[in-house]
Amino acid sequence: MRxxxxxxxxxxxxxxxxxxxxxxxxxxxxxxxxxxxRPNILFAFADDWGRYASAYATADGDxxxxxxxxxxxxxxxxxxxxxxxxxxxxxxxxxxxxxxxxSGQYFWRTGRAAILQGAVWNAELPAWPLLLNDSGYAxxxxxxxWSPGVPADAPFGGQKFAxxxxxxxxxxxxxxxxxxxQNGGTFEQxxxxxxxxxxxxxxAFLDQREKGKPxxxxxGPTNVHRRWVQGSGxxxxxxxxxxxxxxxxxFLPDVPEVxxxxxxYLGEIAAFDAALGVLLDQLQKSSLLENTLVVVxxxxxxxxxxxxxxxxxxxxxxxxxxxxxxxxVGGRVVDDLVSLPDLAPTFLEAGRxxxxxxMTARSLWxxxxxxxxxxxxxxxxxxLTGRERHVAAARAGNLPYPQRAIRTPDxxxxxxxxxxxxxxxxxxxxxxxxxxxxxxxxxxTFVTLPDEDAGPTKAWLVEHRHDPQWRPYFERAYGRRxxxxxxxxxxxxxxxxxxxxxxxxxxxxxxxxARLLAELQSSGDPRLVNDGQFFETPPxxxxxxxxxxxxxxx
Numbered sequence: 288m289r290x291x292x293x294x295x296x297x298x299x300x301x302x303x304x305x306x307x308x309x310x311x312x313x314x315x316x317x318x319x320x321x322x323x324x325r326p327n328i329l330f331a332f333a334d335d336w337g338r339y340a341s342a343y344a345t346a347d348g349d350x351x352x353x354x355x356x357x358x359x360x361x362x363x364x365x366x367x368x369x370x371x372x373x374x375x376x377x378x379x380x381x382x383x384x385x386x387x388x389x390s391g392q393y394f395w396r397t398g399r400a401a402i403l404q405g406a407v408w409n410a411e412l413p414a415w416p417l418l419l420n421d422s423g424y425a426x427x428x429x430x431x432x433w434s435p436g437v438p439a440d441a442p443f444g445g446q447k448f449a450x451x452x453x454x455x456x457x458x459x460x461x462x463x464x465x466x467x468x469q470n471g472g473t474f475e476q477x478x479x480x481x482x483x484x485x486x487x488x489x490x491a492f493l494d495q496r497e498k499g500k501p502x503x504x505x506x507g508p509t510n511v512h513r514r515w516v517q518g519s520g521x522x523x524x525x526x527x528x529x530x531x532x533x534x535x536x537x538f539l540p541d542v543p544e545v546x547x548x549x550x551x552y553l554g555e556i557a558a559f560d561a562a563l564g565v566l567l568d569q570l571q572k573s574s575l576l577e578n579t580l581v582v583v584x585x586x587x588x589x590x591x592x593x594x595x596x597x598x599x600x601x602x603x604x605x606x607x608x609x610x611x612x613x614x615x616v617g618g619r620v621v622d623d624l625v626s627l628p629d630l631a632p633t634f635l636e637a638g639r640x641x642x643x644x645x646m647t648a649r650s651l652w653x654x655x656x657x658x659x660x661x662x663x664x665x666x667x668x669x670x671l672t673g674r675e676r677h678v679a680a681a682r683a684g685n686l687p688y689p690q691r692a693i694r695t696p697d698x699x700x701x702x703x704x705x706x707x708x709x710x711x712x713x714x715x716x717x718x719x720x721x722x723x724x725x726x727x728x729x730x731x732t733f734v735t736l737p738d739e740d741a742g743p744t745k746a747w748l749v750e751h752r753h754d755p756q757w758r759p760y761f762e763r764a765y766g767r768r769x770x771x772x773x774x775x776x777x778x779x780x781x782x783x784x785x786x787x788x789x790x791x792x793x794x795x796x797x798x799x800x801a802r803l804l805a806e807l808q809s810s811g812d813p814r815l816v817n818d819g820q821f822f823e824t825p826p827x828x829x830x831x832x833x834x835x836x837x838x839x840x841x
Contacts, residue, residue, distance in 0.1 A: 325638050326613045327579040328419075328503040329566060330630075333559045334381065334431060334512035335596060336585025338605040340556075342370055346620050355530050356553045360564035361609055364581050366618065368611025369655060373624045375670045375694060379587035379596055379603040380677045381512075382406045384627065385433045388586075389414045389442040391631025391646035395673060395812045402676040402687075402827055405835040406436035413643040414442030415631040416503060422640040425500045427492035429485075430458060431507040437835050443505060450492040454484030460510040460558040461519035461551070474523055478561065485562045489569055501638065506566060511555045513590050513740045514730065520550030524557050536602065536781045538594045540748065540760055548743040552589055580612035580637050584627060591742030593764035597677050597711060599692040599701050600782045604672045615655045623654055623667035624694065647810055669695045671806060675814075675822050679712045679738045686828050688738070689814055693803040699782055700799035701772040704819060712736040714765040717749060725750055736765060771796065 342362040344353035377387040378394040378401075386400035387393060390412045394400075399407040420426045426448040432440040440446065456463040460481060467477035489504065496502050520526040528546035535541045535549070563583060570576040585606045589595040594602035606627070611617055614637070628648035635642045636650050654663045662668075672694065676687035688711075689704040703710075716735050717723065727734040728746035739745055752761040763783075773787035773796050786792045807814065813821035826832040 323613075324578065325424075325501040327501050327575060328424075328634060328637065329506070329570065329579050329581045330503070330634075331506040331559075331563050331566065331581075331583045333556070333585040334507070334509045335587065335590045336511045336556060336559065336607060337588035337595065337602065338374075338607050339553065339589075340365075340560075340607045340609075342366075342609070343372070343607070346370060346372055351534050351536070352531065352549070352553075354534060355526065355550075357524070357526075357557050358560040358607075360560045360567060361583055361607065363564075363567065364583050364611045365609035368581070368609055368615045368617045368619075370620045371608040371610075371625055372620060372622050373670075373696070374584065374606050374608035374627065375601075375604045375624070375672060376587045376606055376627050377670075377672060378674055379598060379672070380674060381586055382433065382436050383675070384586045386412075386442075387626075387628045388630060389416070389433060391415060391628050391643075391648040393628070393647055393671065393673075393810050393812070395675070395807075395814060396645075396647065396810060399826060399835070400436065401822075403435060404676065404678045405826060405831040407826075407835050408433065408436055408438060408441035410441070412442070413645060415634050416443045416505065418635060418640055418643075419503050419638050420444070422638060423500060424638060425496040425502040426504075427496065427502065428505040428507065429488045429492075430455065431509050432505055450488045450495075453487035453491065454481075456481050457485055457558070457562055458509045460508075460555060461516040461523060464523055464558075465516045465519060468523075478523075481558075482562060482565050486565045486569060489566055493569070493573060493575075503634070503638075504566075506562070508559060508562060510558055511552070511585070513742055515551045515555055517551060517743060518547065520547070520552070520554035524554040526550045526553050526557070536594070537783055538602070538760065538763060538781060539592060539744070540751075540757060542747065544747045545744045549589075549592070552592075578613055580610070580615070580634075582608075582610050582630065582634075584608045584630075586627075591740035591745050593739075593744075593748065593760065594782070596740065597674065597738045599672050599674065599690050599699075601694075601699070602781075604692075604694070610651070610655060614652070616658050619658075619660045621654060621663055622661050622696070623664050624670045624696070625651060625654075625667060626670045669693055669802070671803070673814075676828060677738045678733070687822055689819060689822060691803060691807060691812070691814065693799050693806075695799070697776055698795060698799060699772075699774045699776060700787075700796065700803060701768075702800070702803060703768050703770055703772070704814060706768060706770045708767070709765065710768055711738040711765055714752075714761075717752070723749075739764075771800070773799070 339356045340358040340361045342365040376384045378384045380403050382403045383394040383401050386397040390397055398409050427450050428443050428448050429451050432443040438445055464477040528550040531546045539545055570579055587596050588603040594600045629651050631648055632642045632646055632650040636652050657663045673691040688708050692701040723734045725746045728749055729743055732741040748761055751757040771787040772785045774782040787796050
């Protein structure tokens with residue numbers, strides 16, 4: 288194991304069990320004479336990037352999708368620091384996931400920030416970037432931090448700390464790189480041109496920050512979010528879709544169209560990773576890397592694929608996570624179950640900044656400072672996930688699809704509070720008088736089944752929904768689900784067989800149900816109050832209210 292120097296001085300220790308508010312202690316904002324300077328923070332956070340990185344191919348050895356994806360720079364962080372094998376979001380939907388991460392709380396505690404369409408940030412919520420700024424950190428960001436929502440990126444100071452003037456073409460990497468190649472350039476030239484914009488934006492921040500101040504820079508490109516150029520994974524990155532044959536999880540049809548779609552997704556992950564490499568190199572050239580805490584992750588699973596984004600299965604909630612830097616004992620793979628809101632107190636503790644009592648998350652520093660592998664903290668054996676309104680309720684006047692789940696090393700228990708509803712939108716609209724075309728299903732998320740992003744996989748599955756071979760895939764993805772689902776991960780790692788009603792699992796189901804409901808109750812989840820009326824009525828459900836509309840550009 289390789290240890291890097293700890294921050295030194297007073298240390299904030301947080302213990303949060305099942306109570307609503309944790310204990311916190313104030314730490315000095317300025318280093319004492321015998322303390323090293325507070326670390327810089329680089330947080331690279333990709334839209335819709337699940338648990339797909341080549342570092343996991345070695346860590347897992349399961350012969351799956353991670354054998355094909357290429358992320359040398361993420362792997363570089365993981366090798367230098369800690370690779371988390373069981374990291375999960377609190378909500379597999381962009382805005383509520385980010386609300387929980389930024390506030391260090393369960394998403395259901397963030398008021399109108401707990402939904403996607405129609406979200407409004409409450410300025411009274413603690414936000415770790417602004418707390419770091421108040422304690423002397425220089426802030427910078429490029430692109431997405433918190434959106435869609437009003438005000439956009441509010442918990443990072445809106446656009447006050449934006450560094451994007453050098454260009455934003457990384458956000459449409461496959462589109463822009465393809466166009467540059469079609470205009471006569473090579474891919475290497477196109478790649479270099481787009482990454483130069485990433486480099487220039489970051490360097491502008493480094494040049495303009497007040498010297499002597501520690502900094503926190505949020506890198507949030509949106510290129511891994513759909514849409515991508517079809518075939519770009521092979522054309523730009525040389526990712527052969529057929530290399531995925533036999534490696535897809537069993538809920539995805541292993542057919543050429545789906546393999547190509549997934550290869551294109553892996554291509555956008557490669558683009559994000561290449562941009563990460565630019566940031567790491569700039570830190571190295573500026574002699575800043577050794578005193579920078581580097582954290583790399585994503586906001587939920589793949590978009591437009593069954594079981595992915597907007598689902599509480601692992602394919603939707605598990606994410607990549609690697610952390611390296613001062614104080615982190617590196618060269619380790621950790622199996623603790625961690626939730627991304629845990630990053631909030633982790634960042635604050637790194638910056639010797641007081642952690643608000645309202646934060647329900649637990650700092651990762653006891654794990655990061657340990658020299659152990661596997662399960663480090665015996666209390667980190669479960670995480671909670673959940674979901675409320677994504678886009679379907681806002682677009683069609685429907686009610687949300689409320690879910691909560693508890694994930695342990697051996698089981699996933701999901702509670703669907705309204706099993707009479709459809710999880711991703713009404714599939715029977717597909718058979719109306721004007722059924723959507725394949726082009727619409729590929730390009731227009733809102734044409735039907737709106738809580739699953741549009742794309743070739745969705746289009747293929749809808750087109751083949753009446754084929755007896757593929758009908759079960761369609762029903763599993765879009766059909767109604769029972770109130771309770773229980774999956775035995777030891778025998779069913781892809782969560783294909785619900786055993787909630789099996790007598791042999793009655794004790795397990797009862798224990799997980801009780802633990803889940805107890806934590807929801809103690810954390811003040813409105814879903815348990817008055818039959819969830821907080822989430823079932825406007826402004827949390829129904830049409831998007833006027834105060835949640837972004838301002839019109841003039």
